[in-house]
Amino acid sequence: MGASEVGETGESRGPVLSGSVEGPAVLARDISGGVHFSQPPPVPLEVPLPGPVFKDRDAERADLKRHLVQQAERPRQVRISVVHGPPGAGKTELSRRWAADTRDSFPGGQLHVDYADLRAYRPIGGDVAEALRECLRATGVEDAHLPGELHALAKLFRTRTSSRPVLVVLDSVTHPAQVRPLLPGAEGSAVLVAGRRLEELSDLDDAHAVQLTRLDAADGLLLFAAWSGDRDVAEREPEAAAAVVAACAGLPLALRIAGRKHHKQRRRRQLAELAAELADERRRLAALTVRTTHGEHALSAAFALAYEGLTAEEARLYRLLGLYPGKSADVGTVVCLSGADPETAEDLLYALEDAALVEEGADGRFRFHELVGLHARECAEQEESAAEREAVLERCVDYYMTGAAFADLAIFGDRLRLGGDAAHRAGAANPFQGTNARRAALAWLRAERSDALAVLQAAARHGGMHRQVWQLAESLTALYLNTRYLGDWLAACRLGATAAAADDRPDAEARLRALLSRPLCDSGELAEARAELDAALNCAGRTTNLLLRASVQEFDGRYWDLVDAQRAISSYERALELNIEAEHAHGNEEAEHARGTAIARFFLGGALASSGQRERALAELEAAEESFRRLGDDRMAARALASEAAVHAALDAPETALAAYRQAAEELRACEAHHYEAGVLRALARLEDRAGESATARELRLRALALYEESGNPLAEEVREELGSGANGEPAGDRAAVVEG
Structure with a gap:
């Protein structure tokens, strides 16, 4: 207490207390001076409590605890964690849940700022200043004592939060500048940010990032059922419940809104009706809106906030x-x-x-x-505008037409092609040049294949881009002929053939229908393949393009390879005649004509081998290989060599066959012709089985299986059966490397 005060007579008047005293009571005999009694400010607990339903995110909560609560590693540092993810991923709910779980870890309290509520201050850059004012008020500072400038507010905030560890939860954060001024002053404090990823905080402030990804189907179903109050919904209406959860795509806010909507409507509407409403992409966001007595809750509002x-x-x-x-x-x-x-x-x-x-x-x-x-x-x-929306599709189609046309040129060189106009336009820059052009072109087509097909489908729906559709479809076969992707191939060629017919181009229609026959044969759809080939032959017969007619005959032979070897030989011989006629007509000047002749010889050799005419087959295959190597077509040269190996195996010359197969496999791998490589690996495995090398054979089949699975090829199932049954010991037949191509 204060010192004793002495009166004029020298008599002590007892201890004197002056100034401000905190605490509930003061025991004194006499009190004089300006004395003010005040209670300490309450510990702020501003973070809203979490909602009643919360599923999953255990790993993320544990991750936050490791980073924000444990103080041994960095005792003198305020720790920052940033929870980020798409709008509606549950960033706010996770932050609130984690704050509730760890309240005892922050004796100085928990402060909360939602920058979405401070948007009115943003035009003048005052949202951070207002956030500091809110937090300072929560620590007991009256408005009259709040500084006017941002730096002074930040200093005062650090002072007011310097005695005990504090948790600051910041929501709807879009910029690092909304975080740094609100770092508390006490050791052991933490800041939990919900909003954008904010890499700058990670790089410069050692912030820890926690990404929220979509919920899986099982957790999504649990969350939907909990919010709907209908916990038996998955057992009672499994298909409809699964469809609703799938439409919400693992987004917690969407599942919450869908659940509440089902809760409100289930007395008068079946869940299947909600599932049907959400199935329509054009109506889905509007359907994910629920109106309650507390107002409207719409998923689009969360997206709009991020968009703004x-x-x-x-x-x-x-x-x-x-x-x-x-x-x-x-x-x-x-x-x-x-x-x-x-x-x-x-x-x-x-x-x-x-x-x-x-x-x-x-x-x-x-x-x-x-x-x-x-x-x-x-x-x-x-x-x-409508004009800009139209222009976006036109730009996309042009982008893929140009890229695919140049990729086709890099991969196949002088093959028969009826389109590819985009590669010959003035000013068009070829992105695939140099020694690695073919590899770069294949890599680009693989990376873009799903999006290229989506653009092709959009152009086909447009209805006014027939020429672009069939040309893009033809160029994309440069990928499909190397790495099957049968589903994509079927879809692209069907659209291309339809567009060519609409464009009144019988030559292009013949080309696309002939190309379409290959994935149909590979898929076992032989009747449909035959119908497409008959239509292709009819269209080709209406043209004077000898190379096109020869090409269609080759595809016709590929079909007969699977059905009737003699008819296959007849088709290939007719293709060879047409190619030689085209060569003579053009004075042997066109490389594509020489290539057409080599291809006809290659397939004819395979058909001859299949019919038992092995010596003649070898002669045709060796002539084809020599032509391909002269033309620089390493892929087709390797395929011809693999077919020669199959004939050597049938002639009981296993060492010659093994050497040829191994060389062909290496060359096909170098060309990234993985479908054909897989076929050669299977043929090699059969020869290794015959030689008793079962371990080597198994390794070869595993490599083939991986290649087939990567492209979704149905031949993968055959390889699995071979692996399951062990070595089959069967010799590699004449057609082993040809039929699979």
Whole structure:
């Protein structure tokens, strides 16, 4: 207490207390001076309590605890964690749940700021200052004592939070500047951020990132059932429940809204009706809206909040990606869509990723979450003109036509092609040049194959792009002929053939229908393959293009290879005649004519071998191989060599066959002709079985299986059966490497 005060007479008047005293009571005889009694400010507990339903995220909660609570590793550092993910992924709910779980770890309290509530201050840059004012008020500072400038507010905040560890939870954060001024002053404090990824915080402030990914189907079903209050829904209506959960694409907010909607409607509507409503992509976002006595809850509102935080350039790219028919994009796609230079395009893509509106995959391509993509498309349809929406599709089609045409040239050189106009336009730049051109072209087609097909399908639906559709379909077969992807091949050639007919191009229709027969044969659809070949022969007969007619005869022979060897020989002999006639007509000047003759000899050799005419077969195959090597077609030369190996095996010359097969496998691997490589590996395995080398044979089959599985080839099942039954010991037949091609 204070010192004793002495009166005029010298008599002590007892201890004197002056100033401000905190605490509930003071025991004193006499008190004088200006004395003020005050209670300490309450410990702030501002983070809202979590909702009643929460599923999964155990790993993420444990990750946050390891980083934010354990103090032994970095006792003098305020730890920061950033929870990021697409809108509606549950960032806010996870933050609230984790704050509730760890309340005792922060005796100084828990402060909370939602920047979405402070949007009115953003035009003048005052949202951070207002956030600091809110937090300072929570620590007991009255408005009259709040500084006016941001740096002074931040200093005072650090002082007011310097005595005991504090947790600061910041929601809807879009920029690192919204975080740094709110770092508390006490050791052991933590900041939990929910919002964008904020790589700058990770790089400069050692922030720990926690990404929220979509829930799997099982957890999604549990969350939907819990929010609907209908815990038996999965057992009672399994198909409808699974369809609803799938439409929500693992997004917790979507599952929550769908669950509440089912809860409100289940007395008068079956769940199947909600599933049907969500199945329509055009209606899905509108369907994910529920109206309660507390207002409307819409999934699109969460997306709109993120969209509003984008710059004008970012927002435009978001809309254009919404119009893009494909499911993934890279810098080249963005350059095509927006007209930006590559550096700007890359910056824009990463800005959308920081906003958690797109996600970069392991393949370096960017993708929307399905529901975010629907919102982007809605924004585009509302804000972009009809002319711009049309132009986006035209730019996409042109981009893939040009890329695929140049890739086709790099892969096949002077093969027969009726389209490929885009590669010959003035100013068109060839991206596939140099010694690795073929490999780069195949890599590009593999990376783009799903998106290229989606663009092709969109162009076909458009109805006014027949020429572009059949030309793109023809160019894409450069990929399918090397690495099967049978489903894509079937879809592309069917669209191409239909478009060629609409374009009144019987030559192109013949070409596409003949090409279509190959995946049909590979899929075992022989009746349909025969019908397509008959139509192709009819269309080809209406043209004077000898190379085209020869090519259709070759495809006809490929069909008869599977049905009737003698008819196959007849088709190949007719193809050879037509190719030789074309060579003579053009004075042997065109490489594509020489290649056509070599191809006819190659397939004729296979058919002859199949019919037992092995010596003649070897002569045709060796002549074909020599022509291919002279033309620089390593892929076809290796295929011819593999067919020669099959004939040597049938002639009981296993060592010669093994050497030829091994060389062919190496050359096909170098060409990345993986489908044909797999066929050769199977033939090698059969020879190794005969030689008693079962371990080597098994390794060869495993390699073949991996190649077939990568392209979805149904031959993978045959290899699995071979692996399951062990060595079969059967000799490699004459046609082993030919039929599979």
